[in-house]
Amino acid sequence: MPSALRKAIVLLALAAIWEIYARWLNNPLLFPTFVDTVRAFFAAIVSGELPKAATYTIQLLLKGYVAGLAIAALLTAFASATQIGADLLETLTAMFNPLPSIALLPLALIWFGLGDGSIIFVLIHAVLWAVALNTYSGFRAVSPTLRMVGQNYGLSKIGYVTRILIPGAFPSILTGLKVGWAFAWRTLIAAELVFGVSSGSGGLGWYIFEQKNQLLIPNVFAGLLTVILFGLIVENLIFRTIENRTVRRWGMQV
Amino acid sequence: MLVVRGVTLQYGAKNHLVTATYRVTFNVQESDRYVVLGPSGCGKSTLLKAVGGYIRPVEGEISLDGAPIKAPAPDRVFVFQEFDQLLPWKTVKENIVFALTASGKAKRPEAEERAMHNIQKVKLTEFAASYPHTLSGGMKQRAAIARALAMEPRMLLMDEPFAALDALTRVQMQEELLQLCEETKFTVLFVTHSISEAIRIGTRVLVLSAHPGQVRAELNAGDCDEARLQELLFSA
Numbered sequence: 001m002p003s004a005l006r007k008a009i010v011l012l013a014l015a016a017i018w019e020i021y022a023r024w025l026n027n028p029l030l031f032p033t034f035v036d037t038v039r040a041f042f043a044a045i046v047s048g049e050l051p052k053a054a055t056y057t058i059q060l061l062l063k064g065y066v067a068g069l070a071i072a073a074l075l076t077a078f079a080s081a082t083q084i085g086a087d088l089l090e091t092l093t094a095m096f097n098p099l100p101s102i103a104l105l106p107l108a109l110i111w112f113g114l115g116d117g118s119i120i121f122v123l124i125h126a127v128l129w130a131v132a133l134n135t136y137s138g139f140r141a142v143s144p145t146l147r148m149v150g151q152n153y154g155l156s157k158i159g160y161v162t163r164i165l166i167p168g169a170f171p172s173i174l175t176g177l178k179v180g181w182a183f184a185w186r187t188l189i190a191a192e193l194v195f196g197v198s199s200g201s202g203g204l205g206w207y208i209f210e211q212k213n214q215l216l217i218p219n220v221f222a223g224l225l226t227v228i229l230f231g232l233i234v235e236n237l238i239f240r241t242i243e244n245r246t247v248r249r250w251g252m253q254v
Numbered sequence: 255m256l257v258v259r260g261v262t263l264q265y266g267a268k269n270h271l272v273t274a275t276y277r278v279t280f281n282v283q284e285s286d287r288y289v290v291l292g293p294s295g296c297g298k299s300t301l302l303k304a305v306g307g308y309i310r311p312v313e314g315e316i317s318l319d320g321a322p323i324k325a326p327a328p329d330r331v332f333v334f335q336e337f338d339q340l341l342p343w344k345t346v347k348e349n350i351v352f353a354l355t356a357s358g359k360a361k362r363p364e365a366e367e368r369a370m371h372n373i374q375k376v377k378l379t380e381f382a383a384s385y386p387h388t389l390s391g392g393m394k395q396r397a398a399i400a401r402a403l404a405m406e407p408r409m410l411l412m413d414e415p416f417a418a419l420d421a422l423t424r425v426q427m428q429e430e431l432l433q434l435c436e437e438t439k440f441t442v443l444f445v446t447h448s449i450s451e452a453i454r455i456g457t458r459v460l461v462l463s464a465h466p467g468q469v470r471a472e473l474n475a476g477d478c479d480e481a482r483l484q485e486l487l488f489s490a
Contacts, residue, residue, distance in 0.1 A: 145336040145338050146338060146339070148306075148332065148334070149341070151308070151326040152306070152331060152332050153328055153353050153357045154328045154357045155356050163352070164341075167341070167343045249385060250385055252342050
C-alpha cells in the first residue's frame with residue numbers, strides 16, 4: 001500500500017473518532033464535531049474572514065523572515081571574514097538561541113509599541129540565530145578539497161563564496177532555513193494570540209483568540225486547522241520540493 | 255619548464271613546526287611525466303601543493319616558465335586523490351563547464367563543446383548529465399581528469415589520483431592516463447607512494463626520503479626497476 005494511502009486512512013480514522021467523541025460528549029462549546037468544524041472552516045473562508053487573517057499573518061511572517069535572513073547573511077559574512085566576527089557570532093548564538101522569541105515580546109512592546117514592529121522584531125530573533133549558526137557551521141564544513149578546487153580555477157572572492165561556499169554549505173543552510181521557519185511560525189501565532197490587532201486587522205492567532213471570546217468554538221477549531229494546514233504546506237511541500245531538487249539530487253543530505 | 259630549487263617546506267603551528275621537505279631541487283621539462291615517489295610522510299603532497307601555489311616555501315624558489323609561483327592559478331590544474339573534488343551540485347559536464355567559465359578560459363557554447371570533447375576522451379559520454387554521487391570511484395576520477403584536461407593547463411598536478419581505487423580499476427586508469435598522454439602530450443607532475451605506479455607512469459622519477467623529504471635520486475624511466483627503487487626507498 002502506498003504511504004499516501006496509508007496516511008489518508010489514518011486521517012480518516014482520526015476524523016471519525018473526533019466526530020464520534022464530539023457527538024457522544026454533546027457539548028459544542030467545549031468540543032464541536034468534525035462536521036461543524038469543517039462547516040465553520042468553509043463558512044469563514046467564504047466570508048473572507050479567514051483568508052484575510054491568513055494573508056495578514058503570512059505577509060507579516062515573510063517580512064520578519066526576510067529581515068532575519070538578511071541580518072543572518074550579514075552576521076555570517078562578518079563571522080567568516082574575521083576572527084572577531086566569528087567570536088561575536090558564536091557568543092551571541094550561544095546566548096540567544098536558547099531564549100524563546102516570545103519571551104522578548106513584552107520588551108518589544110515597550111520598544112516598538114503595539115503593532116507590526118514588535119512582531120517583526122521577535123520574528124527576526126526567531127529566525128536569525130538558527131540560520132546564522134547553521135550557515136556559518138556549513139561554511140566551515142566545506143571540504144578542504146573543494147576549497148582548493150575553487151582556488152585552482154581562479155575564482156574571485158565573491159565568486160568563491162557564491163559558487164563554492166554557498167552550494168557546498170547548502171545542506172546546512174537549508175536546515176537553518178527550515179528550523180528558522182518553524183521557530184518563526186510558532187512564534188508568530190503565539191505573539192498574535194497575546195496581541196495582534198493593529199489598525200483594525202489581525203492575523204490567524206488573533207482570529208482564534210477573538211472567536212474564543214465570542215464563544216464561537218467551531219471557528220476556533222477552524223482557525224487551528226488553518227494554522228496546521230499552512231505549517232504542513234510549507235514544511236512538507238515547499239521545503240520538501242527544494243530538498244528534492246537540491247541536496248537529494250546532489251547526494252548531499254546530512 | 256618547472257624549476258624547483260632548494261625548496262624547504264614547513265607547516266604547523268609556530269611552536270610545533272614540521273619540516274615537510276628539505277632543500278629539494280628538480281626540473282620538469284616539457285611533456286615529461288615527472289613522478290615524485292616517496293614513503294608516506296616524505297612531504298610529497300606538500301611539495302605538490304607548493305607547486306600548485308597553495309603553500310609558500312620557507313626557503314628556495316619554485317618557478318614556472320621563469321615566473322615565480324605565488325598563488326593557485328588555472329595554468330596548473332590539480333587532480334586530487336579525494337573523490338569529493340567534483341562539485342557535487344553540478345553534473346559531470348557542468349563541472350567542466352564551470353572550470354572553463356570560472357577561469358575565463360572559454361565562454362558557454364565553446365566551453366560545453368570542450369567539455370563534451372574531453373568527456374568523450376575519458377569515455378564518460380553516457381554519464382555527462384549524471385551527478386557525481388551516482389558515479390563509481392573510478393568514474394569520478396576520470397571526470398576529474400577530464401576537467402583538468404579541458405583546462406589545457408601548462409601542467410597537470412596529480413596527487414595520488416588513483417590511490418583510493420581498487421587494484422583493478424587503478425591499473426586500468428593508469429593505462430588510460432598513459433594513452434591520454436600519448437594523444438595530447440601534456441606535462442604531468444605525479445605524486446605517488448607506489449613503486450609500480452611510478453614505473454608504469456613516469457618518464458622520470460624523483461625519489462624522496464622521509465622526515466623530512468630530501469632528494470635520494472633522480473632517475474630516467476629506463477633506469478628504473480622495482481629492486482632499485484625499493485633499495486633507494488628503504489635503505490637508511
